[in-house]
Amino acid sequence: MSKILGIDLGTTNSAMAIVINSEPEIVENKEGARTTPSIVTITKNNERMVGVLAKRQQITNPENTIFSIKRLMGRKFSDPSVQKDIKLLPYEIRESQDAGVEIKMGDKWYRPFEISAMILQKLKNDAEDRLGEIIEEAIITCPAYFDDSQRKATKVAGEIAGFKVRRVINEPTAAALAYGLAKKTEQQIVVYDFGGGTFDISILDIGEDTVEVKATNGDTHLGGDDFDQEIIDWIVNQFKKDQGIDLSKDKLALQRLKEAGEKAKIELSTTLESDINLPFITSDASGPKHLNYKLSRAQFEDMVKDYIDTSIELVRKTLKDAKLETKDIEEIVLVGGQTRMPRIQEEIKKMFGKEARKDINPDEVVAVGAAIQGGILQGDMKDVLLLDVIPLSLGIETLGGVNTILISKNTTIPTSKTQVFSTAADNQPSVEIKILQGERPMSNDNKSLGRFILDGIPPSPRGVPQIEVSFEIDANGILQVSATDKATSKKQSIRIEGSCGASDEEVEKMKKEAEAHAEEDRKKKDLIESKNQADALIYSCERTLKDSKDKILSDAVKEIENKISELKKVKDSDKMEEIKQKSDELSSAIQKIGADLYKNQQEQTGPSQPEEEKKEEDKPEEGETTEK
Amino acid sequence: MEEKTKKRSAKDHFSDKELKQIREERDKYLAGWQRSQADFLNYKKGEGEKFQRIFDYKKEEWILELLDILDLFDQAEKQNKQDKKEQGKAYVLEGFLQIKKYFEDFLKRHGVQEIIIESGKEFNPHFEEVVETVDGKEDGIIIEVVRKGYQINEKVIRVAQVKVTKTKNSEQ
Numbered sequence: 001m002s003k004i005l006g007i008d009l010g011t012t013n014s015a016m017a018i019v020i021n022s023e024p025e026i027v028e029n030k031e032g033a034r035t036t037p038s039i040v041t042i043t044k045n046n047e048r049m050v051g052v053l054a055k056r057q058q059i060t061n062p063e064n065t066i067f068s069i070k071r072l073m074g075r076k077f078s079d080p081s082v083q084k085d086i087k088l089l090p091y092e093i094r095e096s097q098d099a100g101v102e103i104k105m106g107d108k109w110y111r112p113f114e115i116s117a118m119i120l121q122k123l124k125n126d127a128e129d130r131l132g133e134i135i136e137e138a139i140i141t142c143p144a145y146f147d148d149s150q151r152k153a154t155k156v157a158g159e160i161a162g163f164k165v166r167r168v169i170n171e172p173t174a175a176a177l178a179y180g181l182a183k184k185t186e187q188q189i190v191v192y193d194f195g196g197g198t199f200d201i202s203i204l205d206i207g208e209d210t211v212e213v214k215a216t217n218g219d220t221h222l223g224g225d226d227f228d229q230e231i232i233d234w235i236v237n238q239f240k241k242d243q244g245i246d247l248s249k250d251k252l253a254l255q256r257l258k259e260a261g262e263k264a265k266i267e268l269s270t271t272l273e274s275d276i277n278l279p280f281i282t283s284d285a286s287g288p289k290h291l292n293y294k295l296s297r298a299q300f301e302d303m304v305k306d307y308i309d310t311s312i313e314l315v316r317k318t319l320k321d322a323k324l325e326t327k328d329i330e331e332i333v334l335v336g337g338q339t340r341m342p343r344i345q346e347e348i349k350k351m352f353g354k355e356a357r358k359d360i361n362p363d364e365v366v367a368v369g370a371a372i373q374g375g376i377l378q379g380d381m382k383d384v385l386l387l388d389v390i391p392l393s394l395g396i397e398t399l400g401g402v403n404t405i406l407i408s409k410n411t412t413i414p415t416s417k418t419q420v421f422s423t424a425a426d427n428q429p430s431v432e433i434k435i436l437q438g439e440r441p442m443s444n445d446n447k448s449l450g451r452f453i454l455d456g457i458p459p460s461p462r463g464v465p466q467i468e469v470s471f472e473i474d475a476n477g478i479l480q481v482s483a484t485d486k487a488t489s490k491k492q493s494i495r496i497e498g499s500c501g502a503s504d505e506e507v508e509k510m511k512k513e514a515e516a517h518a519e520e521d522r523k524k525k526d527l528i529e530s531k532n533q534a535d536a537l538i539y540s541c542e543r544t545l546k547d548s549k550d551k552i553l554s555d556a557v558k559e560i561e562n563k564i565s566e567l568k569k570v571k572d573s574d575k576m577e578e579i580k581q582k583s584d585e586l587s588s589a590i591q592k593i594g595a596d597l598y599k600n601q602q603e604q605t606g607p608s609q610p611e612e613e614k615k616e617e618d619k620p621e622e623g624e625t626t627e628k
Numbered sequence: 629m630e631e632k633t634k635k636r637s638a639k640d641h642f643s644d645k646e647l648k649q650i651r652e653e654r655d656k657y658l659a660g661w662q663r664s665q666a667d668f669l670n671y672k673k674g675e676g677e678k679f680q681r682i683f684d685y686k687k688e689e690w691i692l693e694l695l696d697i698l699d700l701f702d703q704a705e706k707q708n709k710q711d712k713k714e715q716g717k718a719y720v721l722e723g724f725l726q727i728k729k730y731f732e733d734f735l736k737r738h739g740v741q742e743i744i745i746e747s748g749k750e751f752n753p754h755f756e757e758v759v760e761t762v763d764g765k766e767d768g769i770i771i772e773v774v775r776k777g778y779q780i781n782e783k784v785i786r787v788a789q790v791k792v793t794k795t796k797n798s799e800q
Contacts, residue, residue, distance in 0.1 A: 023672075049753065055757075057753050057758050060758040060767070387665060412665075414659065415670060
């Protein structure tokens, strides 16, 4: 049975995804890109081009390059939005015989769904090439506000392209599916979709078997392109003031400004300032002119404040239409590239008092959701195989109060991990296993999930006993931790329910704290590790001296003892550099002794003989991993 | 009605003990299936992280080579500040052109090739993007390369930006 392709047929860009091994994956097009411009053209040689090839020749052939066709899908010619778009679009549009819309491309007139079919056909061909199999069926998404005639046009477009269209689903519903929210019944979800050319806001009600769109609103002419334009206008004005030259009249300069503007906008999502550096941007009688401006995030946010405020007002209006308040909303999902802007995310958080879902690439989330819908229909996405991940790392407390992680966050469950530990002191009769949840390197900064003691460890030097600690989490998040003394086979264990069930607020809080304290925690952990290493080195040197004192020259013994004493003096301080230095000095001194001991032994026994290799595999070390 | 009939059939075919055994087997297979799926997903994540590490390492190697080029610009800048004579400035420009050659050689060493585009040829969207049109006798003839395009191992990584001709007729 062939797979079902999930398609986000967008106004500016389209994307496609498919479920492989129960996981949705974006399918790249022939050009190797994860999104495809929704642009079609006919050249003077009657060659049809779709996607980036059509976009590259757009300037030379605007009358025959059809873009934003989604704005015209399923609409009547007399529709006010069609009349508005006719003024903005450079290609010819007329009324069809049935009062619909027709577009001229080359010598022929086409219906909007025929143009969309060309885009879908390219996606189909590229997907088949990429996957190496025929794709017969598709799920295609559409805006929640699309009426019957617009949805029918979308379905017909798919059929002309050669698909059997299993479903036409709403874009916000697809986004919710991508985040697994369609399983969470009795929830209200807001989907905030800020794309390149359009803004859509939808409120979904998740029922037992249905996802209902309670209200929807938006602005079909508000998008990230407007934000780029603000930066371009700002640069043009600055340059006019500084140099008296109007760059908007220079097509080539404008092209560079367009690219630089978009680049600066993207950079400002991760930095506080962007450097717009364009040498040789233009020239006049006095010679070449260069452009170099710094744009801060604050300045940029100020430029686009009105757009963001408009979008927030639309969110309020939509909530009112749905007769809901912000506190009634359980989840917010972000869709569209513009939602990467920190200010937008902050406004959403301020409004709803919680973080929005944004882990999935906002340019791809709708296609991913469409693929999941296809997977569900096909039986690829069995509920029982929709597996969770643990949101926070799990570990145990080890020497020095360190959090030793056994299972990292975002590991898919069910899973297990086993690691062998040992004792910290000579003749230690028991070990306490303290189970921790969190990312911070020091035990006390994490949540304790439980603890137990394994006793009856036979008297042994420190580091000799082998205590095997196992973490086992099942698909429901129930954690079983056990500790077994490999010598006596004595075992203790504990079962912890809800190890993955920290509330979303708790998880967020712990993650933020880990980020905020990362540098400080790293220093603390480094210090503890230095101290532990110093302890271990002192112990091993004292043993060597004890065992081999009669084989070592007294001067050398005295030197080692001095070094040990110096290290003991500093190892309990917080001066990590000093601890490391004294440890290195002791380590060098003891290595000289070791070399001498071997040399003496060789001189006594004659030519070297092959020694029986000591079995290292059973020797436990801190942090040694035994995969099971 | 149909549901009840189905349940009765199962009980008719299997004893309680057998049913219990079948359920236990089912649970065991399901747990195994889930575990395989989880192991596969965790393996994928691990491989993804490995690729990222390899990528970051390779990126460092590239950056180290680029730093050599930046050093040359630093030297040119220093020289330019020191030398006030016109002749000196000409030498500085010569130096800059040499740095450019150095950079081109670096790209060549890493398999980057310039896409050679000749003026007078017809525009090809696989290799070029039109950024401006000028009046001409024919449509789509390249008259100037505004920005060069490049490929690595015959894969286009950046198309060239070109000016092409457009006849007055095609502007209707």
